[in-house]
Amino acid sequence: MASLSLSSKPSPTTSSLSTPNSRDLILRFQNPNSISFRSSLVSPSSIELNRTGCCALNAGRVRSRICASSTQVMDQSPSETSSGVPTIVEVDLGNRSYPIYIGSGILGQPELLQRHVHGKRVLVVTNNTVAPLYLDKVVDALTKGNPNVSVESVILPDGEKYKNMDVLMKVFDKAIESRLDRRCTFVALGGGVIGDMCGYAAASYLRGVNFIQIPTTVMAQVDSSVGGKTGINHRLGKNLIGAFYQPQCVLIDTDTLNTLPDRELASGLAEVIKYGLIRDAKFFEWQENNMQALMARDPDALAYAIKRSCENKAEVVSLDEKESGLRATLNLGHTFGHAIETGFGYGQWLHGEAVAAGMVMAVDMSYRLGWIDDSIVKRVRDILQRAKLPTAPPDTMTVEMFKAVMAVDKKVADGLLRLILLKGPLGSCVFTGDYDRKALDETLRAFSKS
Amino acid sequence: MASLSLSSKPSPTTSSLSTPNSRDLILRFQNPNSISFRSSLVSPSSIELNRTGCCALNAGRVRSRICASSTQVMDQSPSETSSGVPTIVEVDLGNRSYPIYIGSGILGQPELLQRHVHGKRVLVVTNNTVAPLYLDKVVDALTKGNPNVSVESVILPDGEKYKNMDVLMKVFDKAIESRLDRRCTFVALGGGVIGDMCGYAAASYLRGVNFIQIPTTVMAQVDSSVGGKTGINHRLGKNLIGAFYQPQCVLIDTDTLNTLPDRELASGLAEVIKYGLIRDAKFFEWQENNMQALMARDPDALAYAIKRSCENKAEVVSLDEKESGLRATLNLGHTFGHAIETGFGYGQWLHGEAVAAGMVMAVDMSYRLGWIDDSIVKRVRDILQRAKLPTAPPDTMTVEMFKAVMAVDKKVADGLLRLILLKGPLGSCVFTGDYDRKALDETLRAFSKS
Numbered sequence: 017m018a019s020l021s022l023s024s025k026p027s028p029t030t031s032s033l034s035t036p037n038s039r040d041l042i043l044r045f046q047n048p049n050s051i052s053f054r055s056s057l058v059s060p061s062s063i064e065l066n067r068t069g070c071c072a073l074n075a076g077r078v079r080s081r082i083c084a085s086s087t088q089v090m091d092q093s094p095s096e097t098s099s100g101v102p103t104i105v106e107v108d109l110g111n112r113s114y115p116i117y118i119g120s121g122i123l124g125q126p127e128l129l130q131r132h133v134h135g136k137r138v139l140v141v142t143n144n145t146v147a148p149l150y151l152d153k154v155v156d157a158l159t160k161g162n163p164n165v166s167v168e169s170v171i172l173p174d175g176e177k178y179k180n181m182d183v184l185m186k187v188f189d190k191a192i193e194s195r196l197d198r199r200c201t202f203v204a205l206g207g208g209v210i211g212d213m214c215g216y217a218a219a220s221y222l223r224g225v226n227f228i229q230i231p232t233t234v235m236a237q238v239d240s241s242v243g244g245k246t247g248i249n250h251r252l253g254k255n256l257i258g259a260f261y262q263p264q265c266v267l268i269d270t271d272t273l274n275t276l277p278d279r280e281l282a283s284g285l286a287e288v289i290k291y292g293l294i295r296d297a298k299f300f301e302w303q304e305n306n307m308q309a310l311m312a313r314d315p316d317a318l319a320y321a322i323k324r325s326c327e328n329k330a331e332v333v334s335l336d337e338k339e340s341g342l343r344a345t346l347n348l349g350h351t352f353g354h355a356i357e358t359g360f361g362y363g364q365w366l367h368g369e370a371v372a373a374g375m376v377m378a379v380d381m382s383y384r385l386g387w388i389d390d391s392i393v394k395r396v397r398d399i400l401q402r403a404k405l406p407t408a409p410p411d412t413m414t415v416e417m418f419k420a421v422m423a424v425d426k427k428v429a430d431g432l433l434r435l436i437l438l439k440g441p442l443g444s445c446v447f448t449g450d451y452d453r454k455a456l457d458e459t460l461r462a463f464s465k466s
Numbered sequence: 467m468a469s470l471s472l473s474s475k476p477s478p479t480t481s482s483l484s485t486p487n488s489r490d491l492i493l494r495f496q497n498p499n500s501i502s503f504r505s506s507l508v509s510p511s512s513i514e515l516n517r518t519g520c521c522a523l524n525a526g527r528v529r530s531r532i533c534a535s536s537t538q539v540m541d542q543s544p545s546e547t548s549s550g551v552p553t554i555v556e557v558d559l560g561n562r563s564y565p566i567y568i569g570s571g572i573l574g575q576p577e578l579l580q581r582h583v584h585g586k587r588v589l590v591v592t593n594n595t596v597a598p599l600y601l602d603k604v605v606d607a608l609t610k611g612n613p614n615v616s617v618e619s620v621i622l623p624d625g626e627k628y629k630n631m632d633v634l635m636k637v638f639d640k641a642i643e644s645r646l647d648r649r650c651t652f653v654a655l656g657g658g659v660i661g662d663m664c665g666y667a668a669a670s671y672l673r674g675v676n677f678i679q680i681p682t683t684v685m686a687q688v689d690s691s692v693g694g695k696t697g698i699n700h701r702l703g704k705n706l707i708g709a710f711y712q713p714q715c716v717l718i719d720t721d722t723l724n725t726l727p728d729r730e731l732a733s734g735l736a737e738v739i740k741y742g743l744i745r746d747a748k749f750f751e752w753q754e755n756n757m758q759a760l761m762a763r764d765p766d767a768l769a770y771a772i773k774r775s776c777e778n779k780a781e782v783v784s785l786d787e788k789e790s791g792l793r794a795t796l797n798l799g800h801t802f803g804h805a806i807e808t809g810f811g812y813g814q815w816l817h818g819e820a821v822a823a824g825m826v827m828a829v830d831m832s833y834r835l836g837w838i839d840d841s842i843v844k845r846v847r848d849i850l851q852r853a854k855l856p857t858a859p860p861d862t863m864t865v866e867m868f869k870a871v872m873a874v875d876k877k878v879a880d881g882l883l884r885l886i887l888l889k890g891p892l893g894s895c896v897f898t899g900d901y902d903r904k905a906l907d908e909t910l911r912a913f914s915k916s
Contacts, residue, residue, distance in 0.1 A: 136880055181631060192702045197878040220670075222876045223697060223708045224788075247673060252642045258673045259709065338674075426672050428647040430586055 102128065103319075105326045107242065108334040109262060116242060116266040116326050120315065123153050123230070123269040126160040132264040133158065134226045135199030138167045139191055141214035142205040143174040146232055149275050154205050154230060168194045172210065177363035179209045179249045181257070187217040201226045201264070207233035207280070208240035208367060212258070215246030219261035229263045232272040234284020234318070235368055238291075238325035239346075241266045243333040249362060253424045254354040260338055268326075270319050278404075283368030285310060285403045286349075288321050290375065291328040293396065294345045294436065297443030299324050304395070307402045344427055344447045348436040349375030351425050352418065356409050359417035365410070372405035373463075378437055381459040385451055387439040395442070413464040415457075552578065553769075555776045557692065558784040559712060566692060566716040566776050570765065573603050573680070573719040576610040582714040583608065584676045585649030588617045589641055591664035592655040593624040596682055599725050604655050604680060618644045622660065627813035629659045629699045631707070637667040651676045651714070657683035657730070658690035658817060662708070665696030669711035679713045682722040684734020684768070685818055688741075688775035689796075691716045693783040699812060703874045704804040710788055718776075720769050728854075733818030735760060735853045736799075738771050740825065741778040743846065744795045744886065747893030749774050754845070757852045794877055794897045798886040799825030801875050802868070806859050809867035815860070822855035823913075828887055831909040835901055837889040845892070863914040865907075 102119030117128055138158055142151055147169070155167050170190040172183055191200070202225060204214035211229050218227035231241035247258015273281070288310075292300025302324075303310070309317035329346065336342040353374030356365060379396045382388045397407050427434045427447075434449040435456075552569035567578055588608055592601055597619070605617050620640040622633055641650070652675060654664035661679050668677035681691035697708015723731070738760075742750025752774075753760070759767035779796065786792040803824030806815060829846045832838045850857050877884045877897075884899040885906075 181635060185631060188700060188707055192700055192706055192874055195874055195878070197880070198876060199879055216670075220666075220697075220707050220709060222706060223695065223710050245673065247670075250638060250642055256642055256672060257638055257670050259670060260673050424642055424645055426648060428645070429649055430647065 103323050105323065105330050107262070107330040109337055112244075112262045114263060114265050116268065116330065118237075118268045118270065118319065118323050118326065120270050120319070122267060123150070123157055123271070126157045126162070129154075129157045129228070129230075129267060130162055130165075132226075132228055133165065133201045134264070135197070135201060136164050136166065137194070137196050137200040138165060138203055139187075139194065139196055139200060140167060140169040140203045140205050141172065141187055141210060141217065142169065143172050143207075143210055145174040146206045146210070147171045150205060150230075150232060150272060154203065158203070168196070172213070174206075174209075175363045176209055176249070176357065176367065177361070179213055179362070180251075181248060184213055184217060184248055187213065188221060191217070191221050196221075196225075198222045198225055201228060203228045203230060204241070204263075205230045205232065206236070207231065208236045211236050211241045212246050212255070213248060215244070215261055215263065216248060216258050219246055219259035224261070226264050227261075229266040231266065231268060233276055233280050234273060234322070235280070235287060235366075236284075237268045237270075237273075237322050238284055239287040239329060241268075242326055242329045243343075244337065249358075253358055253421060254362075256424065256426070266326075268322060270315065270322065273313065273318060279366060279369075281311075281313070282404045283366035285321075286368035286372040286375070286400070286405055288325050289396075289399055289403065290346070290348050290371065291325050292443065293375065293379075293438060294348050294445045295332075295443055296324070296328055297441070299328070300395075300399075300442060304399055307399060311403065341447060344434070345436050345445050347427070348438075348445060349373075349378050351422055351427060351433070351435055352377040352409070354425065355418045355421035356413060358421045359413055360410050365406075369406050370409075372400050372403075373407060373409045376400065376407045377409070377459050377463050378435065380462065381435070381451075381455050382438040384455040384458055385437065387437060387446075392438060392442055409463055411465075415460045415464050415466055418460050418464060553773050555773065555780050557712070557780040559787055562694075562712045564713060564715050566718065566780065568687075568718045568720065568769065568773050568776065570720050570769070572717060573600070573607050573721070576607045576612070579604075579607045579678070579680075579717060580612055580615075582676075582678055583615065583651045584714070585647070585651060586614050586616065587644070587646050587650040588615060588653055589637075589644065589646055589650060590617060590619040590653045590655050591622065591637055591660060591667065592619065593622050593657075593660055595624040596656045596660070597621045600655060600680075600682060600722060604653065608653070618646070622663070624656075624659075625813045626659055626699070626807065626817065627811070629663055629812070631698060634663055634667060634698055637663065638671060641667070641671050646671075646675075648672045648675055651678060653678045653680060654691070654713075655680045655682065656686070657681065658686045661686050661691045662696050662705070663698060665694070665711055665713065666698060666708050669696055669709035674711070676714050677711075679716040681716065681718060683726055683730050684723060684772070685730070685737060685816075686734075687718045687720075687723075687772050688734055689737040689779060691718075692776055692779045693793075694787065699808075703808055703871060704812075706874065706876070716776075718772060720765065720772065723763065723768060729816060729819075731761075731763070732854045733816035735771075736818035736822040736825070736850070736855055738775050739846075739849055739853065740796070740798050740821065741775050742893065743825065743829075743888060744798050744895045745782075745893055746774070746778055747891070749778070750845075750849075750892060754849055757849060761853065791897060794884070795886050795895050797877070798888075798895060799823075799828050801872055801877060801883070801885055802827040802859070804875065805868045805871035806863060808871045809863055810860050815856075819856050820859075822850050822853075823857060823859045826850065826857045827859070827909050827913050828885065830912065831885070831901075831905050832888040834905040834908055835887065837887060837896075842888060842892055859913055861915075865910045865914050865916055868910050868914060 102117040102122050105116040107114050122128055140151065140154055151169060158167050159165055168190060170187055172178060172186060202214050202218040204211040204227065211231060215227055218225050229241035231237045244260050244262035246261050247255045250256040289303060292303055306317050310321060332343055332346055349371045353370035356370040356373060376397060379393055383390060383393050400407050422433055425433060432449040434447060436445055436447050439446045552567040552572050555566040557564050572578055590601065590604060601619060608617050609615055618640065620637055622628060622636060652664050652668040654661040654677060661681060665677055668675050679691035681687045694710050694712035696711050697705045700706040739753060742753055756767050760771060782793055782796055799821045803820035806820040806823060826847060829843055833840065833843050847857050872883055875883060882899040884897060886895055886897050889896045
């Protein structure tokens with residue numbers, strides 16, 4: 017098998033994890049002929065994967081400068097993370113770097129938002145669920161002490177099934193009718209669907225205007241608002257049309273979670289659990305110990321989970337913005353999950369629900385391949401059940417439905433489907449097309465009708 | 467008035483123009499307070515314009531490294547430009563640089579095309595006029611001696627009125643139904659509409675795949691295929707939705723012009739004339755001396771006009787890819803022209819026809835402002851008439867129609883419409899919002915109904 021391992025030097029103690037400068041990487045070539053490098057170690061984003069696209073990762077122990085403003089993470093007790101001053105996680109992307117602000121009540125601090133607004137015209141893109149709750153608050157934050165700024169808004173219908181081109185055109189219509197020029201700023205106020213659509217609209221309007229993410233769901237706060245993946249669905253597959261386009265900042269007011277339905281809360285936790293599984297065993301263990309607090313919406317626990325998730329996401333995105341390898345690992349369970357969302361009907365299940373079932377399938381397949389032991393299988397099922405998330409796809413899914421959607425997955429390369437699978441101890445995964453097809457078939461048959 | 471001049475050192479003789487290394491720039495600040503620099507001289511793309519956005523340019527004499535492969539341009543006789551070996555003009559954009567190949571019969575040289583195809587799957591995007599003429603030839607060029615490559619094609623209806631989101635979706639449908647993955651390559655085969663749409667589809671499909679431009683009209687060969695501006699129209703304005711997205715290469719087979727209708731040929735010449743007016747007086751003079759040969763489709767004359775236009779375009783794009791200033795000058799006449807295209811109905815006039823009328827209006831306004839003398843006004847009208855291009859908008863255009871469309875022009879900044887106007891000797895222009903509104907009103911009234 018051709019593969020490449022990125023891992024930190026063996027640490028004498030786990031406390032060394034909290035040193036931001038410990039960026040020593042060990043590159044282990046199992047088959048150097050099949051991997052070509054174009055650049056130096058400090059830019060692993062330029063790793064080119066071979067046809068089977070295998071890249072073994074155990075990056076949970078790689079620390080980088082991106083978290084300079086929030087060091088000592090693992091040693092920090094959760095209660096220290098939710099003071100009035102926002103925590104800042106930096107996404108390091110050269111001249112497209114930006115901060116993620118995380119804190120309670122920070123929508124009441126206009127200066128945070130206003131420092132990232134370019135020009136005098138703002139378009140807030142939101143939906144009919146979020147608008148009654150937070151639109152006025154955001155308009156206040158944009159305009160308070162700032163009379164030169166004028167704010168327009170466009171309110172879209174709420175739900176994954178509206179993440180399409182017809183609804184996106186409403187954003188363009190509003191922007192053009194309002195005569196917004198290139199110096200305007202779009203603001204995404206809502207969950208992942210709003211963030212993805214507003215971001216893609218910003219990427220495309222007049223060939224690109226600035227935008228800001230204000231995520232109001234756990235799903236958007238821990239995952240979709242960070243990293244610049246924007247886009248819409250096609251009837252044949254999720255997120256097939258879009259752009260890599262980074263925001264000016266991400267502003268996470270954890271108070272917005274007070275109005276989040278339980279089902280949406282759980283959906284977001286699926287992505288939190290994902291970070292633990294693919295790269296951060298300590299975080300997974302913390303989640304096992306704190307799932308009750310998370311489900312009870314303990315503010316400190318939620319704030320810590322959001323922050324640690326953003327740090328993981330920022331680190332991966334900084335290393336591989338355009339998903340040449342490493343970043344794909346953030347999609348654990350998503351290939352199966354997207355098939356569920358597309359096959360079952362957009363919006364029938366929430367994204368995190370589909371990802372949860374998808375992660376169980378990916379873990380099942382990893383176990384069938386002999387790559388993980390059964391204790392991990394059990395721990396994954398247990399934590400998802402405690403988060404009240406599904407651990408199997410809907411009854412109506414068939415093997416053929418899975419195969420049809422998975423064939424157009426963005427991780428297919430030259431006809432070969434690459435998957436993120438767990439391998440080795442907790443917190444380790446691979447992104448590979450080099451697996452026994454039989455194991456995939458067995459997993460699909462075990463979880464769906466023939 | 468706040469303005470900045472970029473010009474070469476005064477040259478003792480014009481022959482010094484052909485030295486690619488003469489990049490000595492003189493920066494002349496008329497009001498240094500109103501212009502901020504963020505970077506060094508070699509990166510004028512980072513010039514920030516002030517609110518009135520004024521930037522005086524006389525860049526026809528600025529030479530840069532981009533033309534390293536085609537030096538001695540002005541001293542070269544046209545007959546030397548159309549040998550069997552393609553001329554190569556480089557567009558210098560760092561790691562997004564690419565070559566423009568120009569030559570007769572180069573679609574019959576498969577290796578040129580194939581060296582820029584990534585992956586094994588290609589989607590040719592073309593229209594129902596061009597497909598019967600050149601699709602087979604392009605498929606042959608893609609597959610000859612290259613049996614591993616498979617080619618799909620999607621044939622769109624021909625015309626500016628189809629440059630919209632509904633038609634663009636047909637490209638995505640075809641790509642997804644064909645299960646094209648991120649390693650595929652899109653190929654734009656046709657004129658400016660096809661190039662713009664295929665480029666935007668490539669920018670958005672799976673968040674970005676590679677693409678190649680094979681322009682088959684003078685308009686596309688001298689202008690739209692070079693520089694990475696892609697997009698579609700909105701019912702309220704041209705090119706309002708799109709992306710800056712660069713191709714892997716541009717392949718210009720001048721033989722494709724043999725099948726171009728006369729009206730399309732003339733339309734493309736409008737952009738050729740534009741380069742002369744904004745930055746290349748020598749080229750304008752050459753056009754005055756060679757318009758008869760161009761209209762008679764003399765291959766050497768056309769090849770030289772295409773090459774010199776590409777050099778001008780490549781130079782401007784290399785200096786200011788995302789149109790922070792300089793690049794806007796390529797839009798001389800386009801603000802008026804877009805108003806004609808949108809107001810009169812997409813496709814009623816060809817793009818170059820609308821630009822021709824728009825240039826006459828921009829020149830008229832420049833003269834009213836006292837910025838040019840009447841000999842330039844006369845020369846512009848004369849050359850456009852010789853190219854059988856319109857020198858006034860359609861009778862049905864009203865002042866209000868112009869104003870409505872111009873209000874959503876991409877060059878509006880903070881409510882102020884910036885225009886490209888001629889100023890000084892032939893080959894000099896400004897991009898500015900600092901002009902007497904009365905002159906604009908007078909021009910609109912002189913050329914359209916109240």
